[in-house]
Amino acid sequence: xxxxxxxxxxxxxxxxxxxxxxxxxxxxxxxxxxxxxxxxxxxxxxxxxxxxxxxxxxxxxxxxxxxxxxxxxxxxxxxxxxxxxxxxxxxxxxxxxxxxxxxxxxxxxxxxxxxxxxxxxxxxxxxxxxxxxxxxxxxxxxxxxxxxxxxxxxxxxxxxxxxxxxxxxxxxxxxxxxxxxxxxxxxxxxxxxxxxxxxxxxxxxxxxxxxxxxxxxxxxxxxxxxxxxxxxxxxxxxxxxxxxxxxxxxxxxxxxxxxxxxxxxxxxxxxxxxxxxxxxxxxxxxxxxxxxxxxxxxxxxxxxxxxxxxxxxxxxxxxxxxx
Numbered sequence: 001x002x003x004x005x006x007x008x009x010x011x012x013x014x015x016x017x018x019x020x021x022x023x024x025x026x027x028x029x030x031x032x033x034x035x036x037x038x039x040x041x042x043x044x045x046x047x048x049x050x051x052x053x054x055x056x057x058x059x060x061x062x063x064x065x066x067x068x069x070x071x072x073x074x075x076x077x078x079x080x081x082x083x084x085x086x087x088x089x090x091x092x093x094x095x096x097x098x099x100x101x102x103x104x105x106x107x108x109x110x111x112x113x114x115x116x117x118x119x120x121x122x123x124x125x126x127x128x129x130x131x132x133x134x135x136x137x138x139x140x141x142x143x144x145x146x147x148x149x150x151x152x153x154x155x156x157x158x159x160x161x162x163x164x165x166x167x168x169x170x171x172x173x174x175x176x177x178x179x180x181x182x183x184x185x186x187x188x189x190x191x192x193x194x195x196x197x198x199x200x201x202x203x204x205x206x207x208x209x210x211x212x213x214x215x216x217x218x219x220x221x222x223x224x225x226x227x228x229x230x231x232x233x234x235x236x237x238x239x240x241x242x243x244x245x246x247x248x249x250x251x252x253x254x255x256x257x258x259x260x261x262x263x264x265x266x267x268x269x270x271x272x273x274x275x276x277x278x279x280x281x282x283x284x285x286x287x288x289x290x291x292x293x294x295x296x297x298x299x300x301x302x303x304x305x306x307x308x309x310x311x312x313x314x315x316x317x318x319x320x321x322x323x
Contacts, residue, residue, distance in 0.1 A: 049302070052299055053295075055291055055292050055295040056295040057077065058070040058077075060289075060292045061290060061292075070292075078300075080296075081300070087278070090275050090278040094276075101250070104194045108198050110202075112131065112199075114205070114231075116203075116206045117206055117210075128202070131198070132200075133199075135197070139260055140263065142260065143192065143264055146188060146191065146260075146264065147263060151178075152175050158175070179264055179269065179272070185261075186272065192260050193254060201246055204245075212238045244312060247312075248308060252309070256275075256305070257276065258276035267285055275297060279301065283295070
């Protein structure tokens with residue numbers, strides 16, 4: 001006869017514990033995939049930042065570059081720069097320039113993005129690709145172009161203004177030096193930076209507009225809403241996370257502008273320095289370099305940008321909690 005005895009079943013607790021152990025087993029695959037990227041970032045970014053932090057509390061000059069041990073000065077470098085009126089002047093230049101540049105970049109870039117959204121699909125892609133050329137232009141190239149456009153000898157802007165009636169623009173534009181005063185220098189710098197940054201803002205806004213349901217705009221048109229009311233009632237609330245990201249990125253970019261100002265103004269006009277150029281001039285701008293002072297200034301700039309980023313993250317977290 002066949003054995004009809006019931007099969008012995010394992011206690012359910014064992015299977016459950018096995019499943020729990022299976023679920024808790026760490027997955028190393030994702031960590032191994034991102035490990036090379038993390039290693040590269042650590043070497044190229046975190047290690048220099050650590051070195052800057054160390055040197056900001058030291059006196060590092062020619063002797064230290066020749067191998068002598070660095071002299072520990074504690075917070076002496078920070079006390080010097082915070083008590084230096086020139087530091088506050090460069091900080092004012094940096095903040096004012098960033099405020100104007102970020103505002104103009106966001107306004108003009110948003111308007112261009114709205115215009116691109118009104119175009120057809122092919123024309124929008126064609127125009128967007130064209131304006132992205134400005135954003136893809138290296139800062140060195142853009143600075144050289146604008147230095148030539150606003151040059152005192154042979155500059156296209158001076159030549160054009162000189163052709164206009166003196167009653168309209170005044171005279172003496174043929175040899176006008178746009179980089180003689182801080183105001184005119186930062187005017188040219190603002191035009192250059194905004195010209196380069198607007199395409200990125202425009203394309204980002206355009207991408208966000210593609211995700212907004214068209215029914216919302218149709219309902220607004222039925223209700224008789226104008227363009228201004230439609231933007232603040234529909235477009236801005238829907239694209240608010242994108243605008244927050246763009247604001248923070250623009251602030252970071254404009255706070256640390258260096259290449260364009262260095263090429264346009266150089267090291268001669270100290271009255272037009274910003275924090276980045278001030279840090280460079282202290283660290284490398286003379287035969288007696290002060291790497292400790294330059295590192296301290298760079299660290300202050302980094303802390304300011306970290307505070308801005310932290311505020312952005314806090315706003316994003318609060319928005320996520322409200323949703």
